[in-house]
Amino acid sequence: MAGLADLGRFSEPALHILISLASGPRHGYAMQDDIGELTGARPGPGTLYGAIRRLEEHAYIEALPEQDRRKPYRLTDTGRAALGAELQRMRSLAATGLRRLAVA
Amino acid sequence: MAGLADLGRFSEPALHILISLASGPRHGYAMQDDIGELTGARPGPGTLYGAIRRLEEHAYIEALPEQDRRKPYRLTDTGRAALGAELQRMRSLAATGLRRLAVA
DNA sequence: TCCCTTACTACGTCCCGCGTAGCATCGCAG
DNA sequence: CTGCGATGCTACGCGGGACGTAGTAAGGGA
Numbered sequence: 107m108a109g110l111a112d113l114g115r116f117s118e119p120a121l122h123i124l125i126s127l128a129s130g131p132r133h134g135y136a137m138q139d140d141i142g143e144l145t146g147a148r149p150g151p152g153t154l155y156g157a158i159r160r161l162e163e164h165a166y167i168e169a170l171p172e173q174d175r176r177k178p179y180r181l182t183d184t185g186r187a188a189l190g191a192e193l194q195r196m197r198s199l200a201a202t203g204l205r206r207l208a209v210a
Numbered sequence: 211m212a213g214l215a216d217l218g219r220f221s222e223p224a225l226h227i228l229i230s231l232a233s234g235p236r237h238g239y240a241m242q243d244d245i246g247e248l249t250g251a252r253p254g255p256g257t258l259y260g261a262i263r264r265l266e267e268h269a270y271i272e273a274l275p276e277q278d279r280r281k282p283y284r285l286t287d288t289g290r291a292a293l294g295a296e297l298q299r300m301r302s303l304a305a306t307g308l309r310r311l312a313v314a
Numbered sequence: 315t316c317c318c319t320t321a322c323t324a325c326g327t328c329c330c331g332c333g334t335a336g337c338a339t340c341g342c343a344g
Numbered sequence: 345c346t347g348c349g350a351t352g353c354t355a356c357g358c359g360g361g362a363c364g365t366a367g368t369a370a371g372g373g374a
């Protein structure tokens with residue numbers, strides 16, 4: 107298995123982080139801004155860094171050398187694969203739901 | 211706002227229930243089966259009926275007259291609208307993520 | 315020197331997810 | 345008519361992620 111769901115039951119913030127890192131390495135604060143633009147809701151530090159810690163433990167992301175008191179992170183290959191799988195699942199589920207809504 | 215996120219922070223099971231009801235009224239047990247087919251994971255009763263209760267409190271779904279010790283539920287107009295909005299958000303987020311993955 | 319911004323750590327509460335157990339009803343086989 | 349599996353739901357408790365708040369610290373501009 108080894109899907110995103112292993113991160114615990116609720117993985118929305120984790121998903122957002124991975125999507126944010128999909129466009130290149132970023133440190134925490136920049137992720138907050140990016141996710142805020144992406145979703146309309148900027149996660150607080152508790153949410154963000156908690157999710158980062160779990161993602162790192164699962165080797166979906168990894169820290170780059172600290173620069174200027176910033177800790178950038180990037181996707182690992184594992185994380186990239188997990189993200190791709192999850193996004194396709196999401197897209198398929200959304201399509202199914204929208205189809206059902208349209209018919210009924 | 212009044213989006214799905216008001217159901218609490220984690221709403222995956224709630225989303226699945228709404229999608230299940232999008233194809234017509236169903237009672238709990240039938241939802242379990244439907245969701246199992248849809249997602250590959252059949253929710254336990256604790257998950258399911260807890261989410262049903264919250265959805266009913268928010269008037270996204272409503273109970274139909276009990277028949278034969280079965281409690282069918284159906285989507286309300288509010289629920290249908292919320293589901294549509296959520297699914298479009300999901301689809302859009304998935305598309306953005308997949309685009310980013312493809313480029314990088 | 316003051317203060318705003320950036321960047322992260324620490325901490326505690328809330329409540330959702332999920333499994334387990336229990337209970338009742340129905341249909342069917344023996 | 346009796347045991348038994350499937351159906352359908354309620355009750356209950358634990359674990360842990362989500363999230364807000366507060367605190368720390370460095371940098372830059374007025």
